[in-house]
Amino acid sequence: MTTISAHNLVMSYQQEQVLTGCDFTIPDHELSLLVGDTGSGKSTLLMLLAKLLKPQAGQVSPELAGFMFQDPRQQFAMATPLDQFIFIMENRQLTAEAAWQKIKVVSRQLKITDLWRQPLTTLSGGQLQRVALAAALLLERDILLLDEPFASVDPQNRQFMLDLLHRLQQAGKTILIIDHDLSGYEQLCQHIFRLQTGKITELTATEKDALYQAAQPKQQKFALPANTEAAAFALKNFSLQRGQTQLLQQIALNIPSGNSILLTGSNGSGKSSLLQVFSKLLPYQGHCLYQGRDLSKWPRRRFFSEVGQVFQTASDQFLTVSVAEELQLSQQHGRCKSDVIQQMLVDFNLEKYLQHSPYLLSGGQQKLVQLLVMLIMGRPVLLLDEPLAGLDQAMTKQAAKWLAWSQQNFAQTQIIVSHQSGLNQLCRYHLRLANQSLSFQEGLA
Amino acid sequence: MNPGVKLLLAILIAFLASINASLTANLAVIIGGCLYLLFKKLTWRRWLLLIFLPLPAAAAIFSAIYWGKTHTSLQYALILTTRIYVFVIAGTCVGVHLSPTTLVRSLEQNFHLPSKYAYGILAGLNLFPQMQRAVKVIRAAGDMRGEFLSWWSPRLYFKACVTAISAAENLTQGLQAAAFIEDQPRSVIASVSLTKKDWQEFSLILASFCLLLFTCP
Numbered sequence: 063m064t065t066i067s068a069h070n071l072v073m074s075y076q077q078e079q080v081l082t083g084c085d086f087t088i089p090d091h092e093l094s095l096l097v098g099d100t101g102s103g104k105s106t107l108l109m110l111l112a113k114l115l116k117p118q119a120g121q122v123s124p125e126l127a128g129f130m131f132q133d134p135r136q137q138f139a140m141a142t143p144l145d146q147f148i149f150i151m152e153n154r155q156l157t158a159e160a161a162w163q164k165i166k167v168v169s170r171q172l173k174i175t176d177l178w179r180q181p182l183t184t185l186s187g188g189q190l191q192r193v194a195l196a197a198a199l200l201l202e203r204d205i206l207l208l209d210e211p212f213a214s215v216d217p218q219n220r221q222f223m224l225d226l227l228h229r230l231q232q233a234g235k236t237i238l239i240i241d242h243d244l245s246g247y248e249q250l251c252q253h254i255f256r257l258q259t260g261k262i263t264e265l266t267a268t269e270k271d272a273l274y275q276a277a278q279p280k281q282q283k284f285a286l287p288a289n290t291e292a293a294a295f296a297l298k299n300f301s302l303q304r305g306q307t308q309l310l311q312q313i314a315l316n317i318p319s320g321n322s323i324l325l326t327g328s329n330g331s332g333k334s335s336l337l338q339v340f341s342k343l344l345p346y347q348g349h350c351l352y353q354g355r356d357l358s359k360w361p362r363r364r365f366f367s368e369v370g371q372v373f374q375t376a377s378d379q380f381l382t383v384s385v386a387e388e389l390q391l392s393q394q395h396g397r398c399k400s401d402v403i404q405q406m407l408v409d410f411n412l413e414k415y416l417q418h419s420p421y422l423l424s425g426g427q428q429k430l431v432q433l434l435v436m437l438i439m440g441r442p443v444l445l446l447d448e449p450l451a452g453l454d455q456a457m458t459k460q461a462a463k464w465l466a467w468s469q470q471n472f473a474q475t476q477i478i479v480s481h482q483s484g485l486n487q488l489c490r491y492h493l494r495l496a497n498q499s500l501s502f503q504e505g506l507a
Numbered sequence: 508m509n510p511g512v513k514l515l516l517a518i519l520i521a522f523l524a525s526i527n528a529s530l531t532a533n534l535a536v537i538i539g540g541c542l543y544l545l546f547k548k549l550t551w552r553r554w555l556l557l558i559f560l561p562l563p564a565a566a567a568i569f570s571a572i573y574w575g576k577t578h579t580s581l582q583y584a585l586i587l588t589t590r591i592y593v594f595v596i597a598g599t600c601v602g603v604h605l606s607p608t609t610l611v612r613s614l615e616q617n618f619h620l621p622s623k624y625a626y627g628i629l630a631g632l633n634l635f636p637q638m639q640r641a642v643k644v645i646r647a648a649g650d651m652r653g654e655f656l657s658w659w660s661p662r663l664y665f666k667a668c669v670t671a672i673s674a675a676e677n678l679t680q681g682l683q684a685a686a687f688i689e690d691q692p693r694s695v696i697a698s699v700s701l702t703k704k705d706w707q708e709f710s711l712i713l714a715s716f717c718l719l720l721f722t723c724p
Contacts, residue, residue, distance in 0.1 A: 109680075112684070113683075114680045114683055114684065129684045131680075131681075131684070133677075135637075135677075136677045136680065136681050137681055137684065137685075138633075138681060139626065139629070139630040139633065139678060139681050139682050139685060139687075140608065140629070140630075140633060141606070141607075141608060141633045145608050146685070148696050148697050149626070149685060149687070150685045150686060151694070151696050152693040152694050152695065152696050152697075153685060153686040153687045153688070153691075153693055154686055154694075155692060155693060155694040156694055156696070157694060157696075158694075158695070158696045158698070161694075161696045162696070181636070183636045183637065183640065197684075197685065198684075201685075201686055341647060341651075342647070343643065343644070343647055362650060363650065363655060365650075366647070366650035366651050366653075367653065369651070370651040370652075371647070371651060373644065373648070377670075377673070378641070378644045378645070378648060379648050380648075380666075381645070381648060381649060381652065381654060381662060381666055391652055391654060392652055394653065395652060395653025395654070396652075396653075421669065421673060435652065436651070439651065439652060439653070441651070
């Protein structure tokens with residue numbers, strides 16, 4: 063038997079009950095989805111099912127599962143993918159021959175053989191998620207529990223990972239996935255479960271259809287910037303490397319100021335790295351100008367009073383011990399009035415978490431706090447790296463609304479990296495990174 | 508040479524060099540070590556670090572002993588000064604082109620270090636690059652919020668501690684999710700060989716060192 067089930071599960075987190083007597087069984091040999099509002103306790107539930115946490119009361123079925131963490135960095139104890147795979151296989155007490163064969167097969171399936179010996183710290187978010195899925199598959203367990211496995215994965219890789227999971231399910235695995243972005247699941251996923259106010263219910267066919275409808279991506283046409291537009295950033299004979307890999311070679315490019323720009327590209331193409339160049343966190347060759355002046359010539363303080371970034375990993379953004387203190391800190395130097403901040407707090411559903419530690423909030427809530435503290439600053443430039451990871455549809459709408467407000471109110475330049483379509487409507491321009499070069503495009507590739 | 512044997516040899520040489528005073532033996536280790544590092548093609552940056560990093564400590568010891576109140580002999584001052592370089596060079600010889608993973612595998616496979624220590628240490632070492640990155644990101648995060656964190660700012664270190672603590676907690680879950688269970692037997696996939704030749708080389712080097720150490724001034 064490979065059943066995932068729970069009986070009368072109770073769990074609280076930071077004095078808040080997230081599971082109040084949960085009872086459910088996930089159907090065997092099928093691919094099911096777990097949805098729920100941001101902060102409803104989905105990740106906690108998944109960790110309970112994987113026996114990484116102990117429930118306060120109730121039982122979960124005893125079978126062990128392959129598990130993939132929401133933050134892929136948490137998956138790894140070793141320095142490179144290959145060392146991690148070997149570590150897993152040694153833990154499973156496999157012989158060298160059997161282990162190598164399995165490592166090769168899974169690596170080929172996930173197209174990560176070329177990443178084997180690269181330090182994990184140099185991999186992009188999407189590459190890490192593919193390696194993390196490989197690590198979960200190498201356990202060869204009948205159950206797979208995956209917490210937002212595609213949050214930083216580009217559309218092509220997402221589709222190919224979904225196809226792989228579909229094949230695994232047909233071969234008899236039971237798979238449970240947490241995801242907010244439902245695109246691509248319609249044909250594969252038989253059951254959707256919703257976690258709400260501490261209980262789990264399965265959605266009816268009508269409710270499922272409504273969810274899928276809302277997830278349909280809309281066709282969109284972007285404008286192309288005119289040559290006369292003032293540039294926020296300009297690249298000249300610019301080149302960027304990560305380790306031995308050439309990411310970008312750009313003879314010239316102007317990124318217009320005062321607009322929202324969507325930055326897309328496949329996994330590992332260097333989107334996050336480019337944002338890190340713009341926030342002076344990564345070295346590069348050639349010239350990168352902000353307001354016509356080379357980045358290296360900008361004094362640190364002056365520069366950061368102009369440019370802010372919402373990091374890919376939310377906890378990187380926090381500097382204090384409570385949400386309230388985070389807000390205070392931003393308010394001291396920020397440009398938003400208290401009534402606006404109050405309204406954002408209400409819209410982001412964060413008022414009751416003011417005294418909580420930001421590190422202990424759910425993944426989605428951390429994203430919201432992070433967005434909030436950077437919106438308050440009202441910097442002329444805001445760089446956003448996967449700001450929607452872990453957000454449900456309602457919160458995605460709120461995030462889009464406040465980003466649009468901030469863009470208009472502060473005439474802000476926003477450069478947004480997101481694999482989810484929730485912010486596309488917001489963006490006037492679309493900048494595509496492909497074949498080591500950047501270009502503005504009208505359509506979405 | 509097997510990494511574990513090499514580590515043992517370096518520890519023994521450092522230990523013996525500190526209980527007996529012989530300038531010849533110290534110089535032999537320094538010259539021998541440098542030749543080995545040349546053969547291993549140490550990068551010039553590492554050479555500079557190797558020479559200049561211990562220099563303040565070596566100079567301080569030399570001046571304290573030689574020009575200090577007790578007026579000890581030049582020979583003794585030089586012995587203590589070269590000893591610093593013996594430690595550093597012996598350590599570098601172990602570490603040159605050796606990944607922590609290989610060393611830990613060797614200690615686990617050849618020297619029966621319990622796997623919970625081996626992988627606890629290794630996972631901790633692998634957090635280092637993450638911590639380095641974290642400090643850089645924390646400073647930038649502060650700058651972006653108008654909170655300029657200097658190198659001595661308590662907030663920087665507080666945040667670094669929070670990051671380290673949460674990394675340590677995550678690590679336990681990460682190890683568990685990789686099917687690691689304390690004290691459970693593990694198989695060997697990436698094996699580190701330990702041969703008779705390793706022990707012969709070990710004995711030869713150690714014996715020559717002892718000979719110099721206990722016979723030459």
